[in-house]
Amino acid sequence: MNKHTFFSEKQEDFINYLIRKQQAPDAAMPSISAISKELGISSACLREQMELARNLGLITTQPRKGIEIQPYSFTPAVIKSLYYAVKMDQSYFEQFSEIRNHLERSFFIEAAKALTPDDLKTLSNLTRSAHEKLQGSPIQLPHAEHRRYHLLIYKGLNNTFLNGLLEAYWDTYELVGLDVYMDLAYHESVWKYHESIVENLNHADYDAAYQLLLEHMELIYRR
Secondary structure, X not given: OOOXXXXXXXXXXXXXXXXXXXXXXXXXXXXXXXXXXXXXXXXXXXXXXXXXXXXXOOEEEEOOOEEEEOOOOOHHHHHHHHHHHHHHOOHHHHHHHHHHHHHHHHHHHHHHHHXXXXXXXXXXXXXXXXXXXXXXXXXXXXXXXHHHHHHHHHHOOOOHHHHHHHHHHHHXXXXXXXXXXXXXXXXXXXXXXXXXXXXXXHOOOHHHHHHHHHHHHHHHHHO
């Protein structure tokens, strides 16, 4: 049986090398020349493999710090592909948004039950901060609060792939300009829903909070 591969042989060798280093966290990453010698490839070829690893979010490289292996995140790989798709045709964002909506609906009750008292306090503080921005002079759009609010609800599930998809959604939300949508009534309505959701979560009324989430998700289609 032929083994299906996603990468070239050199790319696969470098990824396997990073995995070995990740499993031995006390071992510092050597220099590019030392790695290229160990892998039996030129420094120029190694730099090509490093570029792929950077794009996947597997490593960072900085002057004087050298190569640093990063904790695994699903977001970098998703967002780069999604970025290309949306730049080509913004209707792809609508498709991805549907996936995000289904994920949030499907995981909401489970995620809500995993929220800690500190999480609930943070959600209340985000709601308060958003209202202050919308009622201020000049008015400020609480996009950072909106992003943190939604991501925090699901963070406690510790699902790397769910978190990665949701983070990619919010990154692309900015790309298509929804973070600068200026209809004040829309934003006020969104945050009234957010406030009511938190109130119900504080009372452990998860079904009521879920119904409010569903109504809140319909707002974007009425703009």
